[in-house]
Amino acid sequence: MSQIFRIMISWIIGLVYLSTSYAFAPSVGTGMSSRIASPLFFQTIRNPISGSSRIRKSRRHSDSPNMSVEGDFDPEAISKAKEAIDSGSIKAKFNALYKFTRPHTIRGSILASIAGTIRALVDTPGSIANANWGIMLPRAFIGMISLLLGNVFIVGINQIYDKEIDEMNKPFLPVASGEMTKSTAWAAVLSSLVVGPILVKKFFPPLLFQLYSFGLFIGGIYSVPPIRTKKNPVLAGLTIATVRGFLLNFGVYYAVKDAVGAPFGWSPKVAFIARFMTAFASIIAITKDLPDVEGDKAYQIDTLATRLGVKRIAQGATLCLGANYIHAILTGVLAKSSAAFRMIPMIGGHLALAAMLVFRYKQLDPESMPSIKKYYKHIWDLFYLEYGLYTLI
Template identity: 25%
Template sequence: MNGRNAVNSKPEQHLRSQLLSSGVSSAREKVIQQALDNVNRPGFKIEPSAILPLMKPVTWFPPMWAFACGVVSTGEDISSNWSILLRGIILAGPLMCAMSQTMNDYFDREVDAINEPERPIPSGKISKQASWLITFGLIMTGFLVAWSIHPYVMIIAFVGVLMSHAYSGPPLRAKRNGWFGNLIVGLAYEGVAWLTGSFAITQGVPAAESIALAVIFSIGAHGIMTLNDFKSVVGDTIRKVASIPVQLGEKKAAVLASVIMDIAQLAAISILLYKSSYITSGIAILLLLLQLPMQKILVDNPKEKAVWYNAFGTLLYVLSMMVCAVGIRP
């Protein structure tokens, strides 16, 4: 073995020992090593079937839903504004959210090689160079759709691009600390999308209650993002990404996520009560109460139940968003 190979083998051996100590099987370790080779391989490659997975359609729903909540909160007639609603939902999900996912996959490719080696870039289906072409295409298309709604919406879309880069890329790379990274994503996916929906319909400053709910549910989304990080604990630990589960441990992170989501909903319910919207207040309270036993199951076994809770418990949270949007309509 020459000197260079000896030097190169040391980090590989260290990574292997970290993976094995984290309970990763030998077979999985080999897959991860191949993924790490793929993520920085030179050249240009796109497998068309991998483009949609790169954009993570499963993540599109929250900003699309938040945009719709912003529209509903205005009390405007949706049937006469269906075109704006449709373009806004496409902008929020398949364009801007997809863009944030492709950008994140580029900057996170070495972490994904450990956590999710089957992702398009680590698996070698899409090269890192090609991923930037897809990201740029989504940005430009998003700007065009945003401009068709209103010039100010294009400015908001540009801010969304900056927020995505601040979260994933240098020099900030806010996702390296879960406290800041989760807040940025919550604001982008929930708050900005909600307020954009409100502005797109009225083309005016959103009502104070709408702004308050947008901020409140953005903060609550910090908890949802914490739950998303449970699947990445091994890679985040190795790559020194200080997600909330890495910093606090899985049980404390699950408690924190639940408390943040509950406090946000209680704050939203207080606004409904202030508006004398008693029916929607009652529905929102019921949705919150239904989450409590599910949260106990989550806290008792966070590692196994985080994905389950994200699928079912979080659904009740987002339903509460729409209930509150209906409750504050003029």
């Protein structure tokens, strides 16, 4: 079983490495080398292209006519992709579906699943040696698929209802660009909404089904009129923090404990990651609007970025995230006598991540869209790296 554990550790380290190395890698296309193109879901993502009148815009065309960079609007590549879809190309349709899933959110869910699984197994003596892997591995796979289907529902319903806004803010997204019709998008969203809960209901405890359903509900009303909580910055932040901060991390840990037949308990490590990631997700909820100011203003979407501007939001987000790292370091220091955490990763690791945050913030030019995108990308990189650290503390 130690070999399985080492494989899981290697997988999460690889995910973190790819997160930081290819966070703005091209979308899947024939011009990509096999080294970068495989596996598909490691090719990212992510950031919206937009800017207010005060922000310098940057548009870059990819070197290959068969690929576009998600985050950079390449009309020629999108036009060729639409022609390929119209001609019946399965690959082009799959690429559009791939972009529709918003790969950076998929990657976050995968990392959370792997890290939470490792943490729960390590926290349960004898679970690795005595586990029935013939049952546990398929169940773990089903659990991850359920999470990804929930993820697709939430990001997909958002693209359907935000089509007009995305045509300005994120024209590279498949619904906004026309690579995917609304009817196809609805089919993907509704399929995810049906299959995900069925899997959770069948294979997991009732509590997890209730939490999963609650996550789908608040993730749906984030985008769907007339409630549309995304129009209120406080409600939007609470939604993202609840789903990605608490529900995801608690749910994975609880599911693994249930699978190995161990009672759930709020260990110091689980309580820490739930607090830390809830706060972190709140910061992501704020910074995600930085590149979207122009479109949000045009469609009267009230965000802190439209109210206060890019510079002040970036300053505030950096301070809040820095405070989160200080909280992590103090948690380790105060728990030193109880040996609840490993001091080197808990204190040293968070000091290193805090230093990376400060370094990246100093590089930010709030008047430059590429610089804003790079800053937002780094926030996500730190989010991914925290899950790697979580397995070590």
